[in-house]
Each structure stands twice: as structure tokens, then as C-alpha cells.
Amino acid sequence: MKLPGSFERQMKQLLQDGYEDYLASLSRPSYYGLRVNTAKISVEDFLKISPFELQPVPWCPSGFYYDAAGEKPAKHPYYHAGLYYLQEPSAMLPGEVLKIEEGDVILDGCAAPGGKSTQIFSHMADSCLLVSNDISASRAQGLLRNLEMAGCTNMLVTADQVERIPFRFDKILIDAPCSGQGMFRRQPQLISSYLKRDGSYYSAIQKDLLDKAVGLLKSGGKLVYSTCTFDVRENEEVIQYCLDEHPDMKLLPIRSCEGFADGLNGLTFCRRLYPHKIKGEGHFVALLAKEGMVNKTPVSSEVFQYDEPFFSHIDQQFFRGRALRIEDRLLMVPSADLPAGLRILRSGLLLGRYRSGIFEPSQALAMALRKEQFDQVIDLRVSDERVLRYLKGETIDCRNFNLEGWVLVCVEGWPLGFGKISGDIFKNRYDRNWRYV
Numbered sequence: 001m002k003l004p005g006s007f008e009r010q011m012k013q014l015l016q017d018g019y020e021d022y023l024a025s026l027s028r029p030s031y032y033g034l035r036v037n038t039a040k041i042s043v044e045d046f047l048k049i050s051p052f053e054l055q056p057v058p059w060c061p062s063g064f065y066y067d068a069a070g071e072k073p074a075k076h077p078y079y080h081a082g083l084y085y086l087q088e089p090s091a092m093l094p095g096e097v098l099k100i101e102e103g104d105v106i107l108d109g110c111a112a113p114g115g116k117s118t119q120i121f122s123h124m125a126d127s128c129l130l131v132s133n134d135i136s137a138s139r140a141q142g143l144l145r146n147l148e149m150a151g152c153t154n155m156l157v158t159a160d161q162v163e164r165i166p167f168r169f170d171k172i173l174i175d176a177p178c179s180g181q182g183m184f185r186r187q188p189q190l191i192s193s194y195l196k197r198d199g200s201y202y203s204a205i206q207k208d209l210l211d212k213a214v215g216l217l218k219s220g221g222k223l224v225y226s227t228c229t230f231d232v233r234e235n236e237e238v239i240q241y242c243l244d245e246h247p248d249m250k251l252l253p254i255r256s257c258e259g260f261a262d263g264l265n266g267l268t269f270c271r272r273l274y275p276h277k278i279k280g281e282g283h284f285v286a287l288l289a290k291e292g293m294v295n296k297t298p299v300s301s302e303v304f305q306y307d308e309p310f311f312s313h314i315d316q317q318f319f320r321g322r323a324l325r326i327e328d329r330l331l332m333v334p335s336a337d338l339p340a341g342l343r344i345l346r347s348g349l350l351l352g353r354y355r356s357g358i359f360e361p362s363q364a365l366a367m368a369l370r371k372e373q374f375d376q377v378i379d380l381r382v383s384d385e386r387v388l389r390y391l392k393g394e395t396i397d398c399r400n401f402n403l404e405g406w407v408l409v410c411v412e413g414w415p416l417g418f419g420k421i422s423g424d425i426f427k428n429r430y431d432r433n434w435r436y437v
């Protein structure tokens with residue numbers, strides 16, 4: 001790997017005696033991780049059914065290393081059931097540091113493709129609300145899909161400037177756009193964009209984003225700032241700027257793990273992760289808090305009823321928040337007031353669409369349900385060849401099930417999507433954009 005000269009000089013100055021170790025780490029393979037979606041399955045239960053050899057990630061209780069040379073977890077039906085998310089191990093730290101609690105209203109400001117948003121979701125109670133935002137509308141589409149696959153319902157997915165979001169938050173994550181030095185080993189192609197835009201370019205953007213995020217943070221609220229770069233201008237200097245500009249903000253300590261390095265320039269509460277010291281790529285994490293008392297406004301999760309015959313298949317306790325019909329779409333939205341004038345990709349859960357007046361359930365609804373919440377289920381063993389046939393959008397033999405009409409297709413009890421049975425004919429309703437390839 002040919003490193004840019006300016007980067008080499010910077011790293012030599014930063015690491016001094018440790019530079020040779022860092023350089024040697026770049027020729028070793030990267031570590032690959034998966035994070036169990038504890039909103040669907042406990043870590044303990046997942047380990048009982050895991051088809052992969054897993055080793056724990058020390059800083060994330062639901063995070064595990066897998067052997068990327070031998071395993072293909074994105075090709076397994078459990079991935080399509082949303083039981084885990086594939087995430088770079090170091091990137092699992094910020095979502096743990098944020099410590100989600102009951103009743104939190106949370107902003108993930110730079111969220112696509114959704115590693116940290118899905119992690120935040122896995123810690124959320126029904127009384128929480130997640131606003132997951134990314135300025136790029138195309139990247140936010142991928143973010144929405146990942147949140148839907150995880151089964152998230154208490155959410156707003158937006159593609160806007162963070163300062164235009166008219167809420168106040170208990171918790172904010174700013175996983176900032178950065179020069180990406182920490183990812184050079186895993187994605188050497190990032191070096192060419194680094195040559196065009198290094199830390200001096202990103203530092204101003206990061207300060208601006210952090211400034212705006214502080215403006216959205218409630219008194220007593222907490223904010224995590226993270227990057228995947230080593231550059232002090234994008235890390236400690238951004239944090240110091242924030243502390244200087246906002247005297248009501250203070251830095252809090254982050255629990256250390258073996259191999260973590262402290263922040264530089266006196267900001268020892270911050271954490272630096274280097275690939276020669278831990279099993280993961282480069283990362284920087286800071287935890288900030290705003291002075292004052294916490295005043296929470298938990299989202300109410302009252303059960304509601306909506307007159308739609310399809311819903312007689314579903315346990316009525318599932319319907320929480322309120323129903324919102326927008327043209328042909330029917331949504332289940334959180335009880336919070338929805339902001340106007342914001343670029344919103346999704347409010348809550350898309351329950352389905354009306355086509356010629358007939359309701360068609362969405363893929364997201366299937367992912368948000370538990371098997372027990374639907375009255376007609378086809379539950380297949382993971383070894384059953386019909387699982388992959390279903391995920392590929394093919395028809396499957398359903399004669400032995402004795403069912404008629406809408407069914408929820410599951411693998412080992414975990415929902416994958418819908419189908420419709422008419423006599424001996426199974427119509428596959430797995431979303432064509434989600435198909436297994």
C-alpha cells in the first residue's frame with residue numbers, strides 16, 4: 001500500500017516509536033465484525049444458533065469477530081431476518097458510549113449507512129424516538145432499509161441539514177464525515193480521495209456540525225463525537241473548539257479497554273483506537289455533556305385501532321403510536337409531533353400501501369413483527385432449501401401447511417417477509433429490492 005507522504009510524516013510525528021508497529025499492522029488482514037440485533041434476539045440465544053465461529057469484541061457486548069476468509073454472514077438467511085448487522089469492530093464503540101436510556105429522544109446526525117443507528121435502535125425502549133439523518137438522500141435510502149431490516153419502528157429518517165431538525169435531543173451522535181485515515185488498511189481506495197481532501201478540509205465541516213448539534217442538545221443531554229481518522233485537526237482540535245465555544249459543555253471519561261490510547265493535547269478522556277494496538281481499524285471517540293438537569297419527554301406508545309381488514313391477522317398490541325394515511329401509504333407513526341418542511345424519508349413504520357383500494361403489507365412490517373404476532377405462519381428450518389428460494393423471490397411448495405391467504409414466512413421462527421396462498425399456489429411477496437442475490 002502506497003501511503004501519501006504527508007500522511008506518513010503526520011503519523012511518524014503522532015506515533016513516534018510506535019510508527020513501525022502501525023506500519024506493520026497495515027500489511028496484516030483487517031478484522032471483520034457482526035453485531036447481534038438485541039432488539040430481536042438476545043446475545044445468549046444468538047450464540048446458540050450462530051452458524052459462525054465468533055469471538056467477542058471487548059468494547060461491545062453484542063459485537064463479535066468472524067472469520068471473513070471462511071464465512072459469508074451477509075449470505076445467511078439470519079442476516080435477511082435482521083438478527084445481526086455487519087459492522088467494523090472499532091465502529092461499535094460510539095454506539096455503546098452513548099448509553100441509551102428509557103425515554104431518550106436521540107439524533108444520529110450523520111447516520112448512513114446505519115451501523116450506529118441500528119446499534120442505537122437495539123438499545124431503545126418503546127418510549128424512545130430515533131431521528132436518523134444523513135445529508136445525502138441516496139445514502140439515506142440505504143440507511144432506511146437497514147433500519148427497516150432491523151425492525152425499527154420508533155424512528156424518523158431524514159435527509160437534511162441537522163440544524164433544520166426542529167427537536168431537542170437527550171442524546172446525539174455525530175459520526176462525522178472525515179478524511180478516513182483509520183480505514184486505509186481496510187479500504188485502500190480511500191487514499192485517492194484523501195489526496196484531494198485531507199484533515200484541513202474536514203476540520204471546518206466537523207466544527208460546524210458539532211456546533212449545530214450542541215444547539216439541538218437538551219440541558220443535561222449527552223453527545224458522542226466520533227471519526228475514523230487519526231488527524232488531531234479532526235479530533236482533539238474539534239473537541240477543544242467545541243469546549244471553548246460552549247462553556248456549558250464538558251468532556252466526560254470513556255471507559256478504557258486494553259489497547260485504547262487516550263486523547264491528545266490534554267484531552268485524556270477521549271479515546272483513540274489504533275490498528276496496531278487493538279483488533280479493529282482506526283477510530284476516535286469523545287463523550288460530551290451539557291450542563292443542567294435532564295428533562296425527558298418520553299414518546300407515548302398507546303395502542304391504537306385502525307379499520308383495515310388485514311390487521312385482523314396481527315396482535316392488536318402491535319399497533320402503537322398512531323396511524324397516518326398519506327395518499328396510498330399507511331404508516332404507524334410515533335406520537336410525537338411530526339415536523340413540517342423537513343426532508344423526511346420515513347416517519348415511523350410503513351405498514352403498507354393501498355393498490356386499487358386493496359391493502360398490501362410492506363416488507364418493513366414483516367421485519368417489525370414477531371412470529372407470535374401474526375396468525376398465519378410458515379416457519380421453515382434454516383436447512384430447508386425453500387428458505388433461499390423464498391429470499392430469491394421464487395415460489396415455494398406450501399401444500400403441507402394447510403393455509404389460505406396472507407402468511408408470514410419465517411426461518412426458525414424469525415420473520416423474513418410475506419406470501420399469499422391461494423389453493424396450492426404460493427405467491428411470493430418478498431420485496432424485490434431486498435432479494436437474495
Ligand SMILES: C[S@@+](CC[C@H](N)C(=O)[O-])C[C@H]1O[C@@H](n2cnc3c(N)ncnc32)[C@H](O)[C@@H]1O
Pocket residue numbers: 091109110111112113114115116117133134135136139160161162175176177178209
Ligand atoms: C462516517 S459516515 C457515517 C457512518 C454511519 N454513522 C454508520 O455508522 O454507518 C459520515 C456520513 O456523514 C454524512 N454527511 C456529510 N456531511 C453531512 C452533514 N453536513 N450533515 C449530515 N450528514 C453529513 C455523509 O453522507 C456520510 O454518510
